[in-house]
Amino acid sequence: MSAIQLKQIHVNVQNKHILKGIDLTIEEGDFVTLLGPSGCGKTTLLRTIAGLQKLNEGTIVIAGKEVASGSMSFHMDPAKRGVSLVFQSYALWPHMTVFDNVAFGLQIRKLSKTEIRQRVMASLEKMRIPELAERYPGELSGGQQQRVAIARAIVTSPEILLLDEPLSNLDAKLRTEMRAELKRLHSELGTTIVYVTHDQHEAITMSTKVAVFFWGELVQVDTPRELYRHPKTLQVAEFMGSSDHKLNRVEGICRSSGNECYICTPLGDFRVAGEDGYPDRGVVMTLKPEDIVLHEKRMDGLIPVKVKDVLPSGAESLIRIDYGDVQLTARILGDPEFEPGRLLFAEFREDRINMYDKQTGRRLEPVIFHIKPAMEELHR
Numbered sequence: 001m002s003a004i005q006l007k008q009i010h011v012n013v014q015n016k017h018i019l020k021g022i023d024l025t026i027e028e029g030d031f032v033t034l035l036g037p038s039g040c041g042k043t044t045l046l047r048t049i050a051g052l053q054k055l056n057e058g059t060i061v062i063a064g065k066e067v068a069s070g071s072m073s074f075h076m077d078p079a080k081r082g083v084s085l086v087f088q089s090y091a092l093w094p095h096m097t098v099f100d101n102v103a104f105g106l107q108i109r110k111l112s113k114t115e116i117r118q119r120v121m122a123s124l125e126k127m128r129i130p131e132l133a134e135r136y137p138g139e140l141s142g143g144q145q146q147r148v149a150i151a152r153a154i155v156t157s158p159e160i161l162l163l164d165e166p167l168s169n170l171d172a173k174l175r176t177e178m179r180a181e182l183k184r185l186h187s188e189l190g191t192t193i194v195y196v197t198h199d200q201h202e203a204i205t206m207s208t209k210v211a212v213f214f215w216g217e218l219v220q221v222d223t224p225r226e227l228y229r230h231p232k233t234l235q236v237a238e239f240m241g242s243s244d245h246k247l248n249r250v251e252g253i254c255r256s257s258g259n260e261c262y263i264c265t266p267l268g269d270f271r272v273a274g275e276d277g278y279p280d281r282g283v284v285m286t287l288k289p290e291d292i293v294l295h296e297k298r299m300d301g302l303i304p305v306k307v308k309d310v311l312p313s314g315a316e317s318l319i320r321i322d323y324g325d326v327q328l329t330a331r332i333l334g335d336p337e338f339e340p341g342r343l344l345f346a347e348f349r350e351d352r353i354n355m356y357d358k359q360t361g362r363r364l365e366p367v368i369f370h371i372k373p374a375m376e377e378l379h380r
């Protein structure tokens, strides 16, 4: 049985159409991240699943039970949905100790004192903070407060945990640490997690599936690997590539030659399969900086490039290179001392290249990534 099924969800907030027909199925035990730029509707969707926001159209089914329906004007109380929500702002009670903050959800369920104590301490241990039980939130760091907020959310053993940008107030080091903690927690508890973030790296690191949003519409739902390697549209590719290093983007055109069709780009010509109805259309080729390998020695099949500059950032460097009028960025390990103007030889990882229809932004497939051998001469 699926943990959550969203069917054609439409939500208006203050007469603004925020969610526009969301269809999404989340399986039991999944860690699904809702990813998208600020304002695209991620939080609104999470609040709609939790029951804090009413929907206008569509249905939500949680663990086989319908909890909201636009057509029936049905809206189940948030407390009855079996979900627990952790907010970006922690929302801890400042006048209560950590123990009491975590115990709150159990006390209103009228459990015995012994059981409450045992469950609260187990939950604090899961978050590795049992020693903080008697402290007040004001005496804790941001990272510790976040752990308390998560301990409070898991103490009631919810089937589903909803997390709204829970790491955004933490510094970079703590964020990395908490990502690992959340991943561990997910595998230990087996709880279904729905996580909201606008951080691509965070989404790729933790999730079993990522749902990418733009302006209230879902554009791609995929495993992190598939999303990273094969973004379905140019918009998704550019959003995924914008987190740390700029995506290389090279324009080309599709041309027929006899029975074959080629995508001609300044970097070479790629033979296309299954796109014979495609001639003379504009194409955008994308390649990540890490998928360009730079060699110091000339070898067959490599493209000569000139170093523009080197941007070191500790363990790795970005090398900006020129090939004729085309400017590219390569990302390599280490801190090489390449002078501007130095000649290097670039190799493109062909299996990592994606091609998109320039007009519609849709990814072209299948494309056979076979560069014409004559390309170096052709494009000089």
Ligand SMILES: Nc1ncnc2c1ncn2[C@@H]1O[C@H](COP(=O)(O)OP(=O)(O)OP(=O)(O)O)[C@@H](O)[C@H]1O
Pocket: 013, 014, 016, 018, 036, 037, 038, 039, 040, 041, 042, 043, 044, 045, 197, 198
């Ligand atoms: N209470 C509200 N009143 C008016 N507009 C709202 C309200 N809540 C959200 N919105 C609007 O709905 C849209 C989606 O907001 P939402 O918070 O869901 O986006 P988000 O993707 O989570 O963004 P962020 O990453 O910045 O939190 C935004 O344009 C926002 O301005």
